Amino acid sequence: MxxxxxLSSPLSPAETTCIHCNLPSTSGRRFCCPGCAAAYETIxxxxxxxxxxxxxxxxxxxxxxxxxxxxxxxxxxxxxRADGSHELTLAVDGLxxxxxxxxxxxxxxxxxDLLQGRVNMTTRRLRLHxxxxxxxxxxxxxxxxxxxxxxxxxxxxxxxAARDSTDRALIRALAVAGFAAANVMLLSIGxxxxxxxxxxxxxGPATRDLLHWxxxxxxxxxxxxAGRPFFVSAAAALRQMRTNMDVPISLGVIxxxxxxxxxxxxxxxxxxxxxxxxxxxxxxxxRVLDHRARSQARATAEQxxxxxxxxxxxxxxxxxxxxxxQHAVASGDRVLVGLGEQIGVDGVVERGTSxxxxxxxxxxxxxxxxxxxxxxxxxxxxxxxxxIVRATATGSGTLLAECARLIEAAEARHSRFVRLADRVxxxxxxxxxxxxxxxxxxxxxxxxVPAVQALxxxxxxxxxxxxxxxxLAVPVVQVIATGGLFRAGxxxxxxxxxERLADVDTVVFDKTGTLxxxxxxxxxxxxxxxxxxxxxxxxxAGSRHPLARSLLAASGPVAVADDVVERPGxxxxxxxxxxxxxxxxxxxxxxxxxxxxxxxxxxxxxVCFRFAETLRADVATTLNRLRRLGLDVHLLSGDHAAAxxxxxxxxxxxxxxxxxxxxxKVAAVEALLAxxxxxxxxxxxxxxxxxxxxxxxxxxxxxxxxISQTVADVVFQGNLLAPVAAVIETARxxxxxxxxxxxLSVGYNVLMVPLAVAGFVTPWLAAVAMSSSSLLVLANxxxxxxxxx
Amino acid sequence: MNVILYLLGASxxxxxxxxxxxxxxxxxxxxxxxxxxANRILFDDNER
Numbered sequence: 001m002x003x004x005x006x007l008s009s010p011l012s013p014a015e016t017t018c019i020h021c022n023l024p025s026t027s028g029r030r031f032c033c034p035g036c037a038a039a040y041e042t043i044x045x046x047x048x049x050x051x052x053x054x055x056x057x058x059x060x061x062x063x064x065x066x067x068x069x070x071x072x073x074x075x076x077x078x079x080x081r082a083d084g085s086h087e088l089t090l091a092v093d094g095l096x097x098x099x100x101x102x103x104x105x106x107x108x109x110x111x112x113d114l115l116q117g118r119v120n121m122t123t124r125r126l127r128l129h130x131x132x133x134x135x136x137x138x139x140x141x142x143x144x145x146x147x148x149x150x151x152x153x154x155x156x157x158x159x160x161a162a163r164d165s166t167d168r169a170l171i172r173a174l175a176v177a178g179f180a181a182a183n184v185m186l187l188s189i190g191x192x193x194x195x196x197x198x199x200x201x202x203x204g205p206a207t208r209d210l211l212h213w214x215x216x217x218x219x220x221x222x223x224x225x226a227g228r229p230f231f232v233s234a235a236a237a238l239r240q241m242r243t244n245m246d247v248p249i250s251l252g253v254i255x256x257x258x259x260x261x262x263x264x265x266x267x268x269x270x271x272x273x274x275x276x277x278x279x280x281x282x283x284x285x286x287r288v289l290d291h292r293a294r295s296q297a298r299a300t301a302e303q304x305x306x307x308x309x310x311x312x313x314x315x316x317x318x319x320x321x322x323x324x325x326q327h328a329v330a331s332g333d334r335v336l337v338g339l340g341e342q343i344g345v346d347g348v349v350e351r352g353t354s355x356x357x358x359x360x361x362x363x364x365x366x367x368x369x370x371x372x373x374x375x376x377x378x379x380x381x382x383x384x385x386x387x388i389v390r391a392t393a394t395g396s397g398t399l400l401a402e403c404a405r406l407i408e409a410a411e412a413r414h415s416r417f418v419r420l421a422d423r424v425x426x427x428x429x430x431x432x433x434x435x436x437x438x439x440x441x442x443x444x445x446x447x448x449v450p451a452v453q454a455l456x457x458x459x460x461x462x463x464x465x466x467x468x469x470x471x472l473a474v475p476v477v478q479v480i481a482t483g484g485l486f487r488a489g490x491x492x493x494x495x496x497x498x499e500r501l502a503d504v505d506t507v508v509f510d511k512t513g514t515l516x517x518x519x520x521x522x523x524x525x526x527x528x529x530x531x532x533x534x535x536x537x538x539x540x541a542g543s544r545h546p547l548a549r550s551l552l553a554a555s556g557p558v559a560v561a562d563d564v565v566e567r568p569g570x571x572x573x574x575x576x577x578x579x580x581x582x583x584x585x586x587x588x589x590x591x592x593x594x595x596x597x598x599x600x601x602x603x604x605x606x607v608c609f610r611f612a613e614t615l616r617a618d619v620a621t622t623l624n625r626l627r628r629l630g631l632d633v634h635l636l637s638g639d640h641a642a643a644x645x646x647x648x649x650x651x652x653x654x655x656x657x658x659x660x661x662x663x664x665k666v667a668a669v670e671a672l673l674a675x676x677x678x679x680x681x682x683x684x685x686x687x688x689x690x691x692x693x694x695x696x697x698x699x700x701x702x703x704x705x706x707i708s709q710t711v712a713d714v715v716f717q718g719n720l721l722a723p724v725a726a727v728i729e730t731a732r733x734x735x736x737x738x739x740x741x742x743x744l745s746v747g748y749n750v751l752m753v754p755l756a757v758a759g760f761v762t763p764w765l766a767a768v769a770m771s772s773s774s775l776l777v778l779a780n781x782x783x784x785x786x787x788x789x
Numbered sequence: 790m791n792v793i794l795y796l797l798g799a800s801x802x803x804x805x806x807x808x809x810x811x812x813x814x815x816x817x818x819x820x821x822x823x824x825x826x827a828n829r830i831l832f833d834d835n836e837r
Binding site for chain 2: 054097098099101102119120121122123168171172175176179182183186187207210214218
């Protein structure tokens with residue numbers, strides 16, 4: 001382990017940073033804590049020292065300071081394969097760059113029984129595959145965690161559900177369409193060059209027919225395969241007596257292909273196989289990108305939830321403590337909850353008295369007292385002395401069950417949102433098909449041309465109007481907007497969220513955890529000397545508890561004190577210096593007024609650090625930004641009026657309600673909806689879940705309760721509220737570009753349709769016109785990039 | 790003009806071969822981690 005001289009090698013006394021994690025270290029020391037020293041030594045001993053030279057640290061990602069190991073039960077996440085080997089997938093927190101991937105894989109490569117240990121950098125997941133005992137999982141994870149990465153297991157059931165076969169099916173279709181489009185187009189160019197009036201005009205009818213037959217041979221199976229995503233969706237829509245964008249696409253492609261086949265068999269001059277398959281190719285590009293952007297956002301949202309999963313300390317009958325996953329706690333188990341720990345289960349307090357922070361559950365910002373018999377919910381944070389909670393089954397009477405029921409009811413009432421493209425398709429498709437029909441009728445009956453000739457002209461109309469640009473107009477914009485927001489830390493989970501956000505005229509905020517920061521902050525204006533804060537922070541740096549984290553946030557990064565020992569449920573100790581609850585770190589009697597930490601040092605008076613909820617740093621500017629966008633801002637809180645009123649006054653929110661239950665929140669949102677407003681609900685608590693589901697569109701911070709985050713259409717990361725304004729601005733800009741795109745493609749059709757009706761359109765003209773209109777729409781969409789998200 | 794038949798055949802076989810290789814690479818998961826693949830090439834002494 002880290003030798004004493006390693007720790008004390010003299011360096012420049014000014015600003016020293018830890019070699020391993022790059023956080024500040026006590027001046028003159030190379031490492032900030034023994035954990036980092038040990039990690040550094042391990043890496044050097046394994047001969048992987050190159051890691052430090054090659055890595056590029058990302059300041060936005062958690063630093064690699066090793067934390068005290070978590071003991072947990074990995075067994076239920078392990079999948080055993082038929083051949084007896086085991087598999088486990090873990091989310092990796094702290095992955096900085098490619099060098100980290102190399103380090104983790106190189107270390108794992110030295111484990112002889114590991115068949116595969118591979119990091120997926122895109123999804124930030126580590127997959128372990130090994131032979132032997134399932135218990136090896138813990139030591140394999142430990143081999144990686146000692147460097148400061150944090151590993152959290154994925155539930156195999158949710159992994160299987162998420163493993164998305166649609167993505168691959170779409171890409172396969174795209175590959176087939178691309179292959180066929182290129183080859184058919186190659187043949188078509190030959191035909192166009194050789195036809196009478198072409199460049200060479202020396203192609204005989206036999207050669208032309210041969211090339212037509214080859215085109216049909218390539219195009220027909222490819223269209224049957226690559227067109228399936230559209231045909232299936234169109235058929236589903238028609239069965240429900242609706243139309244969507246896929247209906248005109250499918251009809252157009254099928255009719256044109258059939259027509260071209262008839263032409264080929266009759267030795268006709270014009271076929272449109274190239275147009276049909278190229279159309280599918282373009283549309284599939286849009287589909288694939290759209291699908292990718294969304295599944296990336298969803299996977300990230302899932303990763304966020306996984307990384308937050310808490311462990312529960314279950315008290316065994318012999319008095320020992322076993323740490324288990326939240327779901328592995330049975331009803332009747334007794335659970336130990338220490339200071340600052342989140343209660344992982346619903347239950348009843350069996351022993352102990354304490355203060356609880358239930359802000360994530362009820363929205364109340366002031367701590368509530370808890371004693372034996374008090375009912376508590378998962379997500380509540382214990383702010384005081386250790387409690388023993390007896391887990392109860394999630395019965396129908398609990399708040400969680402009620403919220404789940406309300407969410408279901410709200411979602412059922414939700415009217416189906418019709419996408420802009422589908423709204424256009426509803427009017428567009430009948431118009432187009434009618435035009436094609438009239439064209440046929442006119443040429444056949446009025447002009448008296450042969451039926452085949454008339455059909456050909458009609459299908460040229462279909463090809464020209466086939467909504468290629470129209471079908472690209474919306475998805476391409478969505479991909480660009482979703483990608484930009486994703487890079488800014490905003491995850492759009494729902495495919496229609498962007499369009500619904502653009503329509504929003506009212507924003508309803510929850511207070512606790514939404515307008516206020518998710519973590520408690522040190523109360524300003526307390527008098528203690530800065531040295532006390534620094535010492536306290538150096539102890540807190542070794543702990544995971546929320547209050548310790550808040551203390552660290554107030555002091556800025558510091559070196560970890562030597563020999564830090566954490567006493568579960570009480571506090572942190574380093575020699576004679578203690579940081580923790582009143583009873584642990586001070587001899588003083590008295591009641592705990594709110595969340596607080598005490599610091600005691602030998603020869604000094606105990607110092608008290610008090611914490612309280614504070615507004616997010618940019619609340620005022622963000623609300624003003626929203627008002628400038630013409631939005632009404634409302635505040636709907638589950639908290640007491642005394643806590644809500646000052647916030648509403650400070651932020652100039654005229655319309656606010658306090659003390660709302662989940663049912664009342666839903667009612668308030670639905671009243672706004674009933675008055676014709678489009679409501680964006682922003683909330684984080686369990687109690688906000690139902691109203692999130694009821695609103696036109698909903699957003700949650702990444703710190704929200706699991707159930708709310710799952711319901712929300714948008715999840716935003718970070719400590720600021722600005723993403724709420726940014727997402728609406730982006731959505732409105734995106735809607736404008738979408739409308740321009742639709743106007744462009746409809747306008748193009750208006751220009752080209754008369755030519756087609758008049759019979760002037762030949763296959764090569766159709767191909768050129770179709771591609772150029774698609775490119776025009778693409779180019780217009782890219783204007784959305786390069787602007788601040 | 791029989792040569793055209795050979796050329797058509799050859800182009801179909803070559804194109805189809807490319808398509809088959811792409812589908813194989815897709816199936817074997819080579820597009821699952823594009824970001825990782827871009828970085829992995831910088832570290833040449835991976836032990837497996």
